[in-house]
Amino acid sequence: METPKKISSVIVLGGGTAGWLTANHLAKKLQPGTANGVCVTLIESPDIPTIGVGEGTVPAIRDTLKYLGISETELLRECDATFKQSIEFINWMAPSDRQTHRYHHVFDYPPAEYAPHLLDWVMQKEQKPDFANAFSYQQAVIEAGKAPKGITHPEYEGVCNYAYHFDAAKFGQLLARHARTNLGVKHIQANISRVDTDEAGNICCLHSDQGQQFVADLFVDCSGANSTLLGQTLNVPFISKKAHIFTDTALAVQVPYTDPQQPIACSTLATAQQAGWIWDIGLTTRRGVGLVYASDFQTEQSALDDLQRYLGTDADALTVRKIPMRTGYYERFWQGNCVAVGMSQGFVEPLEATGLLLFDVSARMLAEQFPVTHQDICRCAARYNKKLRYAWDRVLDFVKLHYCISNRRDSEFWLAHQDSNTWSATLEEDIQHWQRHLPSQYDFTDRASVFNLENHLYVLYGMQFNTMPAAFLQQQADHTQAQQFYRRIADYAQQAAKQLPEHRDLLQRIARFGLQPL
Amino acid sequence: MTQSIAALNPARHGKLHVVTQRDFSHASEDQLVPVVVQECVDAATEFPLVFVKNAQTGEFTLVAMMGLQPQQNLYCGQGDIQANYVPQVLRLHPFSLRPSEQAEQLMLCIDEQSNCVSEEHGQALFDEQGNKTAFLQAQSDACMQFIEHQQITRQFAQLLLQHNLLTAQRLTIRLGDEQPRTIDGVYIIDQKRLSELDAETLATLNRNGALQVIHAQLLSLKQLNRLSKRASQR
Structure with a gap:
């Protein structure tokens, strides 16, 4: 019996954020340079500029950076980075009593014991506190201009959950340096002018305009919106989502x-x-x-x-x-021996900073579920396609949610978003369900779904979404207990807002003294 | 203790004297006193030595523990100090070197409120022409040397971090029949990781003197018993 051929080399095409993030993930897991490792090479065109927007992240980026072995001090110092504790949505609802509507989607999840009090909050009709303020103390920290941590907190730890804002181009350079120096990624600068495929529809060779040839067992397409390998070479069809998300x-x-x-x-x-x-x-x-x-x-x-x-x-x-911007995604993200990560996979507007998040989820999934032999490819591809399609659909639904539950009626754009004909079937079902039932863990059982229950709660109830539970449930709200819960949050908020340092002050201290690893 | 730190200058401080018979009441509320690696072996015979984080910079600072709770110093009583070894920083009092406002240079400062400062007794700081006396020069040199030793101590902490040898440690103190008390925010040498170091690294740490300081720190933790005893006798 023939032993199946081992996958021993992978080429990442594209030197933007997606390319370098993928190279980091692959090299971290595949250990190039060791006896059984897989060789990871990144080919970057010296002539194609990187997009360099996408300056917002979500907290999952912290796990990734820590896992990859990148120092938080280095990130903050070299990428002009700042801390991000929430997204503050302004004017997403019509003003009431001439007051501008604002709410925070904060990154701290409510304390573990919050669940029973959700019913109480939903049942209160008048003069209730902002949802985010009732269930998390983070908004108070943000409004006081304070950072999520102090100078004595170790790298990647803090009082409040946080992500970063950073200069995307500088972040790309940091990732590139780490991949080359610490993780053993080979870096080649070349313009790819021709791609050869075999009769089975696999990519077999990349040709540069200087006559070089690059071969590998697996190719990762990080060529951005061009989608050079997946879209242009393998002709995988693009599925537009413009009917749901109009921004372009x-x-x-x-x-x-x-x-x-x-x-x-x-x-x-x-x-x-x-x-x-x-x-x-x-x-x-x-x-x-x-x-x-x-x-x-x-x-x-x-x-x-x-x-x-x-x-x-x-x-x-x-x-x-x-x-x-072209909203939508390719019908498959992995075809044959070609896997797409980044904008070569699809695109959705930057609301909720989903871009980098999806790059990260895809790259890590590829690295952790990497095919050992050529025989494994078909199965790995099917799972990758299924999981990521699901993640993309959930992300698109989550972005759309922000528009479609708005009560703004001041332009065709907002009216069109509220028209349920522009909603996906899954989103429509969710919204109908949440009008009757409190959002719960049952709605978020799949772990590949990148936005969780708590994220949805902040947006839904930040936007005054109306849930009307069944009468027998309404009676079960315990207002006294809930009041105590809100008071605990408020006390803690006051303390945290007082003790944490001012945002810029902390950044300046970190620039000077650094954060400690423990 | 109230302090009033001022940069020394002959116009303002020309008449000042400092009594060298040391009074340590200025430290009577210092729970933690910074020490430098050069004095660790001596200091370890008397105090638990641990690392804490500087509240302003987050940097690891090596300190001698003189109390079991904030503002407690179990060694400094009514001016005297009950210890066989006195950390350098306490002996330098009332002098210190501090960065100037623009942080460009270090300036010799004095604590004007100190019990050691007088207009009649002790060693003069300036002569009639306003020049530094030999006494003040010696104090100034000692302060400068201490700053250099602090720099080396900072490098020592970096070396420990580099080899992953520091670990957070909760200290549990038992005083007589009281409930055990815990102290957090303290970092010590990780014995397990120390024992796992390769021969080459160990040889380097031995040659540059770090190994001696590491063992002094580890042994010094036994002095917690001395602190507990003093605390229960109060």
């Missing part, structure tokens, strides 16, 4: 601080507009601001006006970069 263009600017000591927001600000929303991210050296809008509902000039209005007088001298 971004206008991005970098805004300098007027005062070097200006406080840095510890949240991503996401301010809804007539046909999209504006992100506002504070790094140590500058802000990154951008408008995401739907060109079917708004002209470019009108979008520019919205952005200008948001930025105020500072806007005139700034260079606006226009980035087209």
Whole structure:
């Protein structure tokens, strides 16, 4: 009997964030350079610039960086990074009593004992506290301008859960250096001009414009929106999701601080507009601001006006970069011996910072479920495709949720989002279910789903979603117990907001003294 | 103790004297006193030596424990000190070197409120022309040497971190019939990881003197018994 051929080499095509993140994950697991290791090579085009937006992350990034062995001090110092504790959504609901609507999707999950009090909160009709404030003390920390940790907390630990904002290009360089120096990834600079496939539809060789040839057992396509291998070479069809998520263009600017000591927001600000929303991210050296809008509902000039209005007088001298976005994903992410990670897999607008999250989930899944021999490929591919399609669909539903439960009726864009004909069947079912039943763990049983129950609670109830449980359930709310719970949270909030250091102050201390590994 | 630290200058401090018969009341509320690696072997015969994190910088700082709770010093009583060894930093009092406001240079400072400072008794700091006396020069040199030793102590902590030899340790103190008391935020040498070091690393640590300090730190933890005893006698 013939022994199946072992997979001993993998080529990652593309030197953007997705490429280097994938190379890190693969090398961490596959141990290139050891006796039974798999050789990992990254080919980067010296001529293709990286996109370099995508400055927001979710807390899962901390586990990844720690696991890869990257120092948090290095990340903060070298990538102009800041702490991110929430996304603050502004104007996603119509104003009431002329008050601008705002809510936080905070990163701390409520304390373990919160579940029974959810019913009480939902049943209260008048004058109830913000959902995030009732169930987590993190919003108080954010509003006090405080960081999620102190200088004596070890790397990657803190009082509150957090992610980062960072300069995406610098983050890519940090990942590249770590992969090359510490994890044994081979780095080649070349422009790929031709791709050979065999009769079975596998990729067999990449040719550079200088006549070099690169072969490997497995190819990872991290070529970005070009999708050079999966889309262009293997012709896997693209499934558009524009019917659900209308936004298709971004206008991005970098805004300098007027005062070097200006406080840095510890949240991503996401301010809804007539046909999209504006992100506002504070790094140590500058802000990154951008408008995401739907060109079917708004002209470019009108979008520019919205952005200008948001930025105020500072806007005139700034260079606006226009980035087209194609929402959707490829029918398969892994075909034959070609796996896509990053924008070569699909794209969804940056609400909730899902981009890097999906790169990370895909890259880690590939590394941990890596096929040992060529015989394993088919099975691994099927599982990868199934899990990731599910994750993509959940992400798309979660992004859509923010739009479709809004009560804004001031533009066609918002009205179209509220029309259930633009909802996916799964989202429609979820929403109908949550009108009758409190969201629960039963709704989130699959672990590949990247946003969990608690994330949904912050958004649903931050947006005043109305759940009307059955009458027999309503009677079971224990208001006295719930009051005690809210009071405990409020006490803790006061303490934490007092004790934690100011955000920029902590960043400056870390720049000077570093964080300790323990 | 109230303190009033000022940069020394002959115009302001020309008449000041310092009594060298040491008074340690200034440390009577210091639970933790920083020590340098050069004095660890001596200090270990009297105090538990541990690492704590500096609240301002997060850096690991080597300290002698002189009390079991904040503001407690079981060695410094009414001015005197009940110990066979007195840490350098206490002996330097009332002098210290501190960074100037722009943090560009170190300036010799004095605690004007110290019981050691007087206008009549003790050693003069400046002569009639406003020049430093030999006494003050010697104090200044000692402070400078201490700063250098602190720098080496910082490098020692870095070396321990590099070899993954520090570990967080909860200290449990039993005082007579009382409930055991715990002290957190303390870091000590990890004996298990120390025993797993390869021969080459051990040889290097031995040559540069680190191994001696490591063992002094480990042995010094037994002095916790001395602290407990003193605490229960109070």
